[in-house]
Amino acid sequence: MRRCRKIQKDMDRYLDRELSPEKVRPFEDHLRSCQKCRQVLEQKREQRRQRILGLIPEDVPITTEEILASVQGKPLTEPIPEIPEESRAPSISRWWDTLRRFAFRPAPAIALALCIIALGLSFFLPFGSKKNREPGIVIEQIESSGTVMIFQPEQTDTTLIWIVPQDEKKEAT
């Protein structure tokens, strides 16, 4: 009897699947041997079913066959009413609402877009590029008895003046 009282106390949790695994086994073992507890459990199940059914409107299919029938292309008795023109939201505001719904804040987004554009332009515009930089060395005048070649590679800040003497004799270093 005491055992039955304890089992009946656990019935709600059992039906909600909240009974711990180590308690489920003895619970079910008792149900197998106790008809009284089985009846109480069945009553509780029926009460729950009725409570759920009471929330569902009468015209909604509740059996499997009725659910299947409702999705198998049964013709509608009435056409879907068209939304009147004046009550339709304009497409732009719908778009705006969607953006706002996803936490889109225009001011920071515009600022970020401008930063990205400015960053992209800095790679293409000649600001600070070596081509537009003033040369670090300017040769103003040259006098030489031999041939002179001047090299100013763009990738370095170096200027080379290469002197090839006219006479063929080369001095040893």
Place this chain on the structure above:
Amino acid sequence: MINLLIPPSGEAASVELEWRIIAASHQKGSVDPRLKDIYRNLGAIFNYNSYKLVNMNRVRLSPNQSVSIPLSNVKTCIIKLTQASPKWVHIQIQITKKGQTIFGTNARLMNGRMLLLGGPSSKGKALIFSLRSFW
């Protein structure tokens, strides 16, 4: 330090000139460790395999002062600081051989920029004179 060197009139009081004499060749070799700081500049222009530092020094010059640098037993390089401003130094370079000028140039340099003078010497070697100014 820059303010000390450049008085309010805008003309630099003195300028440091750093020069190096480098022997370059195509022979298998290495880069002198003392040239590490300028190896990138050399490598961008030349394709020699070996660079050896023959001589280097730093001098401080005031406008109209000059320095004489022996390049070899017959050649001398004379550098004169003609003008110095906050942005540019104007220098005059003369290379003489046995007392006769064989090369002369007037150039202006910005702070830290490198001017190289060079030419073939003998047996595939070259003598390179590098000059940088600091102020």
